[in-house]
Amino acid sequence: MKRRIRTLLLLLLTVASAAIAQKDYSVPLASPLAPSVDEETNFITTYFPMKQLCKWTPGIKFMFIPDSGDEFIPIFYCYENGKEVVNDLLKNKTVEYVGSEETEHETYIGKIYTSRFIFECEGKKYYYEMKDTKLNDLCDKDPRAGINGLVYLQDINTAKELLIGKTLYTRTTIVKVDDVSSYSGYREVSIPKGEPVKVIAISIGSKAFPVRIVFTDSEGNTYYIDVAMSRTNSCMEPEDFQAEKRMSYFPNAFSFTNPDIKAKESIQSKYIGQAVYPLKTIRTKQADLLRYTPLQIKDVQPEKTGTSVTLLLADVLGTTYRIKVDLRYDPILRNEDFIENLFEFANIRKKYPNISEANWLMLAKGEVKPGMTTEECKLAIGEPIEIRARTDSRFETWLYRGKILEFENGILLRAK
Numbered sequence: 001m002k003r004r005i006r007t008l009l010l011l012l013l014t015v016a017s018a019a020i021a022q023k024d025y026s027v028p029l030a031s032p033l034a035p036s037v038d039e040e041t042n043f044i045t046t047y048f049p050m051k052q053l054c055k056w057t058p059g060i061k062f063m064f065i066p067d068s069g070d071e072f073i074p075i076f077y078c079y080e081n082g083k084e085v086v087n088d089l090l091k092n093k094t095v096e097y098v099g100s101e102e103t104e105h106e107t108y109i110g111k112i113y114t115s116r117f118i119f120e121c122e123g124k125k126y127y128y129e130m131k132d133t134k135l136n137d138l139c140d141k142d143p144r145a146g147i148n149g150l151v152y153l154q155d156i157n158t159a160k161e162l163l164i165g166k167t168l169y170t171r172t173t174i175v176k177v178d179d180v181s182s183y184s185g186y187r188e189v190s191i192p193k194g195e196p197v198k199v200i201a202i203s204i205g206s207k208a209f210p211v212r213i214v215f216t217d218s219e220g221n222t223y224y225i226d227v228a229m230s231r232t233n234s235c236m237e238p239e240d241f242q243a244e245k246r247m248s249y250f251p252n253a254f255s256f257t258n259p260d261i262k263a264k265e266s267i268q269s270k271y272i273g274q275a276v277y278p279l280k281t282i283r284t285k286q287a288d289l290l291r292y293t294p295l296q297i298k299d300v301q302p303e304k305t306g307t308s309v310t311l312l313l314a315d316v317l318g319t320t321y322r323i324k325v326d327l328r329y330d331p332i333l334r335n336e337d338f339i340e341n342l343f344e345f346a347n348i349r350k351k352y353p354n355i356s357e358a359n360w361l362m363l364a365k366g367e368v369k370p371g372m373t374t375e376e377c378k379l380a381i382g383e384p385i386e387i388r389a390r391t392d393s394r395f396e397t398w399l400y401r402g403k404i405l406e407f408e409n410g411i412l413l414r415a416k
Helices: 002-024 039-047 135-141 153-163 243-248 259-271 357-364 374-381
Strands: 061-064 094-107 110-121 124-131 150-152 167-170 174-178 186-190 196-204 211-216 222-227 275-278 295-302 308-314 320-326 386-389 395-400 403-408 411-415
Touching (some): 061 153, 150 153, 357 374, 374 411
Antiparallel strands (some): 061 150, 094 110, 174 222, 196 211, 211 222, 295 308, 395 403
16 A cells, blocks of 8 residues: 555656646746737827816817716706706707816705816806715716716817728627617617728717717728717726627727738737747657757748647758647647647747757757756756755765666766
């Protein structure tokens, strides 16, 4: 029984040592290419800055279009007499923000503060109020605060200037078409992803999604979609655009470049120029690539479909090799051609500059010889199962499964 337990422990240690050897002697690379902000997100950041309610400045204009749920609930008050204003009085009209003020009232429980946001429309002033709210606290306590029914017009104006006449590529597959027979006035239809479309008009959407982008496809069909741009007065953050709302944010709905070309360029910029070395001997049409052979990725050609690519690799002599790899690991299939199962992203020769070319050839084949260092032996056959050191520490015996190495002062004396 003890013998069986000892055998099992040795087996587990062997597996663990192999894993440790690979971890310790594979130079890690966090990422060949750090994540970058995509073109569409940068477009929004540059041209559509978000303006929080607490930081609105006089002169900002909106169109008042109350949502169906708020249509019969008064949103504004008359500035002159404080009476509620029927929404229909301001509906579909432009209102201009003129400033804010704070009021306070004494009650039996103490002071109550109210923040007012004042607007002007056709020469008259109106206000929207937030009770139990101080202006100075609004940014910290409720940075997403907004006012019902106000559609931010600057987003529409900027979108008209920058997008009309432009060709975009669809990321969304669900869009709308006008339908007079529908209660909502539209119906949803499906279109292909990655379809080139031309923006022909920009109009007004809703408070949350103010920019209505009207576009045509290559066959002349006209569609539209309402999207958020700056998110001003939308009460939403970028991370809120999930599930059914995901495609209602411009960077999620459209791309400025052909997605196939964009994907190819992204892959190429990530991998081309990277130093790699094989983690095991790889057979190619040209020759066998031995483990630890220093290589550089010269080109990457993605397949038309799927996640496979063909790497063009060059060694130090300029000899090139073509190898097909998969950029995505499938935990079910455990695809052996996954790129990180085949290559390590590093120049291992720079980490061990004192190892001779002759020794590298032996290490690649898993061979050792007297005179090699402990590092070279680990590179060749991995971590030992056990290390036995003598009292003077000059001599060490490394135990492997089926092999014993004896060292003096870190230099291999003999292998058995």
